[in-house]
Amino acid sequence: MKEHNWIKIALTPFSWVYGLITNLRNSCYDHRLFSSGRPPRFVISIGNLTVGGTGKTPVTEYLTRLFSNKIPTAILSRGYGRKTRGFILANPASTPAGIGDEPMQYFLKFHPEVVVAVSEDRFKGAQNIAVSNPERKLLFLDDAFQHRAISRDVNLLLNDFQRPFYNDLPFPAGRLRENRKGARRADAIIVTKAPALLTDDVRAEVTRQIQKYSRPETPVFFSFIEYGQPESFAGKPISLNKVKMAAGIANPLPFAAHLRARFDVTDEVVFRDHHNYSSGDVEELIKNLKNDTFVVTTEKDMVKLKPLVEASGVAGKFAYIPVTVSFGSDTGRFHEWIFKQTGHLFQAER
Numbered sequence: 001m002k003e004h005n006w007i008k009i010a011l012t013p014f015s016w017v018y019g020l021i022t023n024l025r026n027s028c029y030d031h032r033l034f035s036s037g038r039p040p041r042f043v044i045s046i047g048n049l050t051v052g053g054t055g056k057t058p059v060t061e062y063l064t065r066l067f068s069n070k071i072p073t074a075i076l077s078r079g080y081g082r083k084t085r086g087f088i089l090a091n092p093a094s095t096p097a098g099i100g101d102e103p104m105q106y107f108l109k110f111h112p113e114v115v116v117a118v119s120e121d122r123f124k125g126a127q128n129i130a131v132s133n134p135e136r137k138l139l140f141l142d143d144a145f146q147h148r149a150i151s152r153d154v155n156l157l158l159n160d161f162q163r164p165f166y167n168d169l170p171f172p173a174g175r176l177r178e179n180r181k182g183a184r185r186a187d188a189i190i191v192t193k194a195p196a197l198l199t200d201d202v203r204a205e206v207t208r209q210i211q212k213y214s215r216p217e218t219p220v221f222f223s224f225i226e227y228g229q230p231e232s233f234a235g236k237p238i239s240l241n242k243v244k245m246a247a248g249i250a251n252p253l254p255f256a257a258h259l260r261a262r263f264d265v266t267d268e269v270v271f272r273d274h275h276n277y278s279s280g281d282v283e284e285l286i287k288n289l290k291n292d293t294f295v296v297t298t299e300k301d302m303v304k305l306k307p308l309v310e311a312s313g314v315a316g317k318f319a320y321i322p323v324t325v326s327f328g329s330d331t332g333r334f335h336e337w338i339f340k341q342t343g344h345l346f347q348a349e350r
Contacts, residue, residue: 011173019170022178026185029148038151039126041074042138042345045152047145049165049182051175052273053250054158055192057102057300058225058325060142061109066335068114071345072135075110076125077103077142079118081274087128090116096304101274102142104303123150137345145185146177154341157186159210161194161222163251166209183213188337191222193254196328198222219337221330227258228322230296233306233315240319242266242293246285248275248301255298258321266293277304282312294319 028034044063048054060075067073079088079100090099090107099107099118107116115133119125122144129136144150145157159165165183168174183189189210207220214220232238243263247255248271259265269285271277282305285295295318297305302320309315327334339346 008169008173012169015170015173018172019179022170022182026148026178026182034148036148036151037123037127039123039139040130041126041136042342043126043141043150043152044138044154044156044342045141045144045147046156046158047141047143047147048158048160049145049176049178049180050160050163050168051177051250053163054160055223055225055325056143056158057105058323059156059158059190059192059223060140061106062325063140063338064106064110064114066338067138067342068110071138071342072133073113073138073140074115074117074129074133074136075103075106075140075142076122076129077106077116077118078120078122078144078147079103080143081276082118085120087117087119087121087125089128089132090118095307097276101300101303105300106142108303121149122147126150138342145182154338155185155187157183157189157214159189159191160251161191161206162254164206164209166213180213183210183218184215186214186218187341189214189218189220190334191220192225192325194222194224196224196326219333221327221334221337223325223327223330225254226324226326228324230319230321233302233309233318233320238294238319240294240296242290243296243319244285244289244293245269246295246297246301246305247271248277248304249273249298252298255321259296263296266290275301275304277301277308279308279312282308282314286314286317289317296321299323 046056046060082100083097096104103116103118168176170176210220230238230240244266245259245268250273252270297320299320299322309318
Protein backbone atom coordinates (compact mmCIF):
# COMPACT_ATOMS: atom_id res chain seq x y z
CA MET A 1 0.00 0.00 0.00
CA LYS A 2 2.81 2.43 0.87
CA GLU A 3 4.56 1.62 -2.40
CA HIS A 4 1.33 2.30 -4.29
CA ASN A 5 0.96 5.68 -2.54
CA TRP A 6 4.51 6.68 -3.41
CA ILE A 7 3.93 5.79 -7.05
CA LYS A 8 0.76 7.87 -7.05
CA ILE A 9 2.58 10.82 -5.49
CA ALA A 10 5.39 10.53 -8.03
CA LEU A 11 2.93 10.50 -10.93
CA THR A 12 0.75 13.36 -9.67
CA PRO A 13 2.76 16.15 -11.44
CA PHE A 14 2.19 14.30 -14.72
CA SER A 15 -1.53 14.22 -13.92
CA TRP A 16 -1.45 18.00 -13.53
CA VAL A 17 0.08 18.30 -17.00
CA TYR A 18 -2.48 15.91 -18.47
CA GLY A 19 -5.26 17.84 -16.75
CA LEU A 20 -4.00 21.12 -18.17
CA ILE A 21 -3.96 19.64 -21.68
CA THR A 22 -7.55 18.41 -21.37
CA ASN A 23 -8.58 21.77 -19.88
CA LEU A 24 -7.08 23.55 -22.88
CA ARG A 25 -8.87 21.23 -25.30
CA ASN A 26 -12.21 21.73 -23.53
CA SER A 27 -11.68 25.48 -23.44
CA CYS A 28 -11.18 25.48 -27.21
CA TYR A 29 -14.55 23.78 -27.62
CA ASP A 30 -16.22 26.04 -25.03
CA HIS A 31 -15.01 29.15 -26.87
CA ARG A 32 -15.75 27.61 -30.29
CA LEU A 33 -12.16 27.58 -31.43
CA PHE A 34 -12.84 23.91 -32.15
CA SER A 35 -16.13 23.19 -33.88
CA SER A 36 -18.78 20.62 -32.97
CA GLY A 37 -20.99 19.22 -35.71
CA ARG A 38 -24.72 18.90 -35.07
CA PRO A 39 -26.30 15.82 -36.65
CA PRO A 40 -29.91 15.98 -37.89
CA ARG A 41 -31.09 13.76 -35.01
CA PHE A 42 -31.84 14.10 -31.32
CA VAL A 43 -28.66 12.91 -29.58
CA ILE A 44 -28.29 11.49 -26.07
CA SER A 45 -24.72 10.81 -24.98
CA ILE A 46 -23.85 8.28 -22.25
CA GLY A 47 -20.31 8.62 -20.92
CA ASN A 48 -18.04 9.09 -17.95
CA LEU A 49 -14.95 10.83 -16.63
CA THR A 50 -13.34 7.56 -15.54
CA VAL A 51 -11.70 4.94 -17.72
CA GLY A 52 -13.92 1.88 -18.10
CA GLY A 53 -16.15 -0.01 -15.75
CA THR A 54 -18.80 2.58 -14.85
CA GLY A 55 -21.72 0.66 -16.37
CA LYS A 56 -22.24 2.47 -19.68
CA THR A 57 -23.46 -0.66 -21.49
CA PRO A 58 -26.29 -1.54 -19.04
CA VAL A 59 -27.40 2.12 -18.92
CA THR A 60 -27.41 2.34 -22.72
CA GLU A 61 -29.48 -0.83 -22.85
CA TYR A 62 -31.86 0.56 -20.21
CA LEU A 63 -32.44 3.71 -22.26
CA THR A 64 -32.81 1.70 -25.46
CA ARG A 65 -35.56 -0.41 -23.87
CA LEU A 66 -37.20 2.74 -22.55
CA PHE A 67 -37.35 4.51 -25.92
CA SER A 68 -36.99 2.09 -28.82
CA ASN A 69 -40.62 0.91 -28.81
CA LYS A 70 -41.75 4.54 -28.94
CA ILE A 71 -39.19 6.32 -31.13
CA PRO A 72 -37.13 4.88 -34.04
CA THR A 73 -33.73 4.53 -32.35
CA ALA A 74 -30.08 4.01 -33.30
CA ILE A 75 -26.96 3.38 -31.21
CA LEU A 76 -23.57 4.70 -32.32
CA SER A 77 -20.37 3.48 -30.68
CA ARG A 78 -16.69 3.80 -31.34
CA GLY A 79 -16.43 0.02 -31.31
CA TYR A 80 -13.49 -0.18 -28.94
CA GLY A 81 -11.23 -3.17 -29.53
CA ARG A 82 -12.46 -3.93 -33.03
CA LYS A 83 -9.99 -4.82 -35.79
CA THR A 84 -11.61 -2.54 -38.37
CA ARG A 85 -11.80 1.17 -38.98
CA GLY A 86 -14.34 3.63 -40.31
CA PHE A 87 -18.13 3.54 -40.31
CA ILE A 88 -19.76 0.12 -40.16
CA LEU A 89 -23.45 -0.61 -39.90
CA ALA A 90 -24.01 -3.77 -37.87
CA ASN A 91 -25.68 -6.64 -39.73
CA PRO A 92 -26.29 -10.37 -39.18
CA ALA A 93 -22.80 -11.16 -40.52
CA SER A 94 -21.08 -8.80 -38.05
CA THR A 95 -18.63 -10.14 -35.47
CA PRO A 96 -17.12 -8.69 -32.27
CA ALA A 97 -13.81 -8.38 -34.12
CA GLY A 98 -15.52 -6.31 -36.79
CA ILE A 99 -17.63 -3.95 -34.67
CA GLY A 100 -16.51 -4.47 -31.04
CA ASP A 101 -18.00 -6.51 -28.21
CA GLU A 102 -20.46 -3.96 -26.80
CA PRO A 103 -21.96 -2.96 -30.21
CA MET A 104 -22.25 -6.68 -30.98
CA GLN A 105 -24.14 -7.14 -27.72
CA TYR A 106 -26.50 -4.27 -28.63
CA PHE A 107 -27.09 -5.75 -32.06
CA LEU A 108 -27.84 -9.25 -30.79
CA LYS A 109 -30.23 -7.85 -28.19
CA PHE A 110 -32.12 -5.20 -30.14
CA HIS A 111 -31.91 -6.03 -33.85
CA PRO A 112 -33.93 -5.38 -35.98
CA GLU A 113 -35.84 -2.78 -33.92
CA VAL A 114 -32.67 -0.74 -33.26
CA VAL A 115 -29.95 0.28 -35.72
CA VAL A 116 -26.42 -0.24 -34.37
CA ALA A 117 -23.32 1.31 -35.95
CA VAL A 118 -19.69 2.05 -35.12
CA SER A 119 -17.42 4.91 -36.16
CA GLU A 120 -14.36 6.59 -34.64
CA ASP A 121 -15.70 9.90 -35.95
CA ARG A 122 -19.07 10.14 -34.20
CA PHE A 123 -20.25 13.10 -36.27
CA LYS A 124 -19.58 11.35 -39.57
CA GLY A 125 -21.10 8.20 -38.13
CA ALA A 126 -24.26 10.09 -37.16
CA GLN A 127 -24.46 11.62 -40.64
CA ASN A 128 -24.12 8.17 -42.22
CA ILE A 129 -26.92 6.79 -40.04
CA ALA A 130 -29.14 9.73 -41.05
CA VAL A 131 -28.54 8.90 -44.73
CA SER A 132 -28.84 5.11 -44.49
CA ASN A 133 -31.68 5.09 -41.94
CA PRO A 134 -33.50 8.44 -42.21
CA GLU A 135 -36.42 7.19 -40.12
CA ARG A 136 -34.24 7.06 -36.98
CA LYS A 137 -35.12 10.08 -34.83
CA LEU A 138 -33.18 9.28 -31.66
CA LEU A 139 -29.45 8.52 -31.49
CA PHE A 140 -27.61 7.17 -28.44
CA LEU A 141 -23.88 7.83 -28.30
CA ASP A 142 -22.13 5.14 -26.28
CA ASP A 143 -19.06 6.42 -24.38
CA ALA A 144 -18.86 9.89 -25.93
CA PHE A 145 -18.56 12.32 -23.03
CA GLN A 146 -15.09 13.45 -24.20
CA HIS A 147 -15.95 13.21 -27.93
CA ARG A 148 -16.88 16.85 -28.28
CA ALA A 149 -16.67 17.02 -32.06
CA ILE A 150 -20.35 16.05 -32.11
CA SER A 151 -23.04 18.12 -30.41
CA ARG A 152 -25.53 16.38 -28.19
CA ASP A 153 -28.94 17.38 -26.83
CA VAL A 154 -28.63 15.47 -23.56
CA ASN A 155 -25.30 14.72 -21.89
CA LEU A 156 -25.48 11.92 -19.30
CA LEU A 157 -22.47 11.41 -17.03
CA LEU A 158 -22.04 8.16 -15.13
CA ASN A 159 -20.29 8.00 -11.76
CA ASP A 160 -19.28 4.65 -10.26
CA PHE A 161 -20.40 4.53 -6.62
CA GLN A 162 -17.38 2.42 -5.70
CA ARG A 163 -14.86 4.58 -7.61
CA PRO A 164 -16.30 8.12 -7.68
CA PHE A 165 -14.69 10.67 -9.95
CA TYR A 166 -14.58 13.24 -7.15
CA ASN A 167 -11.97 11.13 -5.32
CA ASP A 168 -9.84 10.49 -8.38
CA LEU A 169 -7.09 12.18 -10.41
CA PRO A 170 -6.39 12.42 -14.16
CA PHE A 171 -3.92 10.08 -15.83
CA PRO A 172 -1.42 8.74 -14.97
CA ALA A 173 -1.80 9.00 -11.18
CA GLY A 174 -5.52 8.31 -11.44
CA ARG A 175 -8.16 6.99 -13.81
CA LEU A 176 -9.78 10.23 -14.98
CA ARG A 177 -9.85 11.12 -18.68
CA GLU A 178 -10.05 14.81 -17.77
CA ASN A 179 -10.33 17.00 -14.70
CA ARG A 180 -13.27 16.63 -12.34
CA LYS A 181 -14.77 19.94 -13.43
CA GLY A 182 -15.66 18.27 -16.73
CA ALA A 183 -18.78 17.21 -14.81
CA ARG A 184 -20.14 20.71 -15.46
CA ARG A 185 -20.98 19.63 -19.01
CA ALA A 186 -23.40 16.98 -17.73
CA ASP A 187 -27.15 17.57 -17.96
CA ALA A 188 -27.69 14.77 -15.45
CA ILE A 189 -25.40 12.51 -13.43
CA ILE A 190 -26.22 8.86 -12.81
CA VAL A 191 -24.52 7.14 -9.90
CA THR A 192 -24.06 3.54 -11.01
CA LYS A 193 -23.42 0.30 -9.10
CA ALA A 194 -24.76 1.74 -5.87
CA PRO A 195 -25.95 -0.67 -3.15
CA ALA A 196 -29.61 -1.56 -3.59
CA LEU A 197 -30.23 -0.42 -0.02
CA LEU A 198 -28.79 3.06 0.37
CA THR A 199 -29.45 5.33 3.33
CA ASP A 200 -30.65 8.88 2.80
CA ASP A 201 -27.51 10.18 4.52
CA VAL A 202 -25.21 8.38 2.07
CA ARG A 203 -27.26 9.55 -0.91
CA ALA A 204 -27.07 13.11 0.35
CA GLU A 205 -23.31 12.95 0.92
CA VAL A 206 -22.58 11.45 -2.51
CA THR A 207 -24.81 14.08 -4.13
CA ARG A 208 -23.04 16.84 -2.19
CA GLN A 209 -19.62 15.62 -3.34
CA ILE A 210 -20.78 15.41 -6.98
CA GLN A 211 -22.29 18.89 -6.89
CA LYS A 212 -18.93 20.37 -5.96
CA TYR A 213 -18.06 19.88 -9.65
CA SER A 214 -21.40 19.82 -11.50
CA ARG A 215 -23.73 22.71 -12.20
CA PRO A 216 -26.02 23.43 -9.23
CA GLU A 217 -29.19 22.55 -11.16
CA THR A 218 -27.88 19.24 -12.50
CA PRO A 219 -29.98 16.34 -11.15
CA VAL A 220 -28.29 13.30 -9.62
CA PHE A 221 -29.92 9.87 -9.91
CA PHE A 222 -28.90 6.62 -8.21
CA SER A 223 -28.96 3.21 -9.90
CA PHE A 224 -27.78 -0.29 -9.10
CA ILE A 225 -27.01 -3.48 -10.98
CA GLU A 226 -29.44 -6.39 -10.98
CA TYR A 227 -27.96 -9.77 -11.85
CA GLY A 228 -30.29 -12.09 -13.73
CA GLN A 229 -30.59 -15.86 -13.57
CA PRO A 230 -27.81 -17.84 -15.28
CA GLU A 231 -28.34 -18.66 -18.94
CA SER A 232 -26.61 -21.06 -21.28
CA PHE A 233 -24.80 -19.62 -24.28
CA ALA A 234 -27.91 -20.64 -26.23
CA GLY A 235 -29.93 -18.22 -24.10
CA LYS A 236 -31.76 -20.87 -22.05
CA PRO A 237 -32.12 -20.80 -18.23
CA ILE A 238 -29.66 -23.11 -16.54
CA SER A 239 -29.14 -24.31 -12.97
CA LEU A 240 -25.62 -23.95 -11.61
CA ASN A 241 -23.75 -25.08 -8.51
CA LYS A 242 -20.00 -25.23 -9.09
CA VAL A 243 -18.63 -22.55 -11.41
CA LYS A 244 -15.35 -21.30 -12.81
CA MET A 245 -15.41 -17.55 -13.39
CA ALA A 246 -14.00 -16.03 -16.58
CA ALA A 247 -14.19 -12.28 -17.09
CA GLY A 248 -12.53 -9.73 -19.36
CA ILE A 249 -14.11 -6.52 -18.08
CA ALA A 250 -12.71 -3.34 -16.56
CA ASN A 251 -13.79 -4.11 -13.00
CA PRO A 252 -14.54 -7.81 -12.38
CA LEU A 253 -14.77 -7.48 -8.58
CA PRO A 254 -18.58 -6.99 -8.32
CA PHE A 255 -19.16 -9.87 -10.74
CA ALA A 256 -16.83 -12.11 -8.73
CA ALA A 257 -18.55 -11.13 -5.48
CA HIS A 258 -21.95 -11.97 -6.98
CA LEU A 259 -20.76 -15.43 -8.04
CA ARG A 260 -19.14 -16.16 -4.68
CA ALA A 261 -22.34 -15.26 -2.86
CA ARG A 262 -24.49 -17.63 -4.93
CA PHE A 263 -22.33 -20.46 -6.21
CA ASP A 264 -19.38 -22.65 -5.31
CA VAL A 265 -16.62 -20.82 -7.22
CA THR A 266 -13.77 -23.23 -7.94
CA ASP A 267 -11.56 -20.79 -9.85
CA GLU A 268 -11.46 -17.20 -11.10
CA VAL A 269 -9.77 -16.30 -14.39
CA VAL A 270 -9.47 -12.58 -15.14
CA PHE A 271 -8.50 -11.17 -18.53
CA ARG A 272 -7.88 -7.57 -19.56
CA ASP A 273 -10.88 -5.43 -20.47
CA HIS A 274 -12.06 -6.08 -24.06
CA HIS A 275 -9.86 -9.18 -24.23
CA ASN A 276 -9.93 -10.82 -27.65
CA TYR A 277 -10.51 -14.47 -26.85
CA SER A 278 -8.82 -17.23 -28.82
CA SER A 279 -9.36 -20.96 -29.22
CA GLY A 280 -6.35 -21.35 -26.92
CA ASP A 281 -8.19 -19.44 -24.20
CA VAL A 282 -11.15 -21.78 -24.57
CA GLU A 283 -8.87 -24.81 -24.23
CA GLU A 284 -7.35 -23.38 -21.05
CA LEU A 285 -10.77 -22.55 -19.57
CA ILE A 286 -12.08 -26.09 -19.98
CA LYS A 287 -8.80 -27.79 -19.11
CA ASN A 288 -9.34 -30.14 -16.15
CA LEU A 289 -12.94 -28.82 -15.83
CA LYS A 290 -15.02 -31.31 -13.87
CA ASN A 291 -18.34 -32.56 -15.22
CA ASP A 292 -20.36 -30.75 -12.53
CA THR A 293 -18.64 -27.38 -13.14
CA PHE A 294 -19.52 -24.67 -15.66
CA VAL A 295 -17.44 -21.77 -16.96
CA VAL A 296 -19.49 -18.66 -16.15
CA THR A 297 -18.86 -15.33 -17.86
CA THR A 298 -20.34 -11.88 -18.16
CA GLU A 299 -22.65 -11.13 -21.06
CA LYS A 300 -19.96 -9.05 -22.77
CA ASP A 301 -17.54 -11.98 -22.61
CA MET A 302 -20.22 -14.37 -23.87
CA VAL A 303 -20.62 -12.36 -27.08
CA LYS A 304 -16.97 -13.01 -27.99
CA LEU A 305 -16.66 -16.51 -26.58
CA LYS A 306 -19.84 -17.96 -28.07
CA PRO A 307 -18.59 -18.61 -31.64
CA LEU A 308 -15.35 -20.09 -30.29
CA VAL A 309 -16.98 -22.51 -27.88
CA GLU A 310 -19.56 -23.51 -30.48
CA ALA A 311 -16.79 -24.24 -32.99
CA SER A 312 -14.99 -26.33 -30.34
CA GLY A 313 -18.15 -28.23 -29.43
CA VAL A 314 -18.02 -27.21 -25.75
CA ALA A 315 -20.80 -24.61 -25.62
CA GLY A 316 -22.67 -26.86 -23.19
CA LYS A 317 -20.03 -26.17 -20.53
CA PHE A 318 -20.46 -22.40 -20.63
CA ALA A 319 -23.03 -20.06 -19.11
CA TYR A 320 -23.34 -16.34 -18.48
CA ILE A 321 -25.07 -13.96 -16.09
CA PRO A 322 -27.16 -11.20 -17.72
CA VAL A 323 -27.24 -7.82 -15.98
CA THR A 324 -29.69 -4.94 -16.04
CA VAL A 325 -29.84 -1.53 -14.42
CA SER A 326 -32.49 -0.50 -11.91
CA PHE A 327 -33.10 3.04 -10.70
CA GLY A 328 -35.04 1.76 -7.68
CA SER A 329 -36.77 4.60 -5.87
CA ASP A 330 -35.35 7.05 -8.44
CA THR A 331 -37.16 5.35 -11.36
CA GLY A 332 -40.13 7.71 -11.47
CA ARG A 333 -37.99 10.81 -11.03
CA PHE A 334 -35.53 9.72 -13.73
CA HIS A 335 -38.26 8.82 -16.22
CA GLU A 336 -40.00 12.14 -15.62
CA TRP A 337 -36.75 14.01 -16.24
CA ILE A 338 -35.62 12.11 -19.36
CA PHE A 339 -39.07 12.21 -20.98
CA LYS A 340 -39.20 15.94 -20.33
CA GLN A 341 -35.98 16.33 -22.33
CA THR A 342 -37.35 14.27 -25.22
CA GLY A 343 -41.03 15.25 -25.16
CA HIS A 344 -41.03 16.89 -28.58
CA LEU A 345 -39.94 13.61 -30.17
CA PHE A 346 -43.18 11.95 -29.09
CA GLN A 347 -45.21 14.85 -30.45
CA ALA A 348 -43.45 14.45 -33.81
CA GLU A 349 -44.37 10.75 -33.89
CA ARG A 350 -48.10 11.39 -33.52
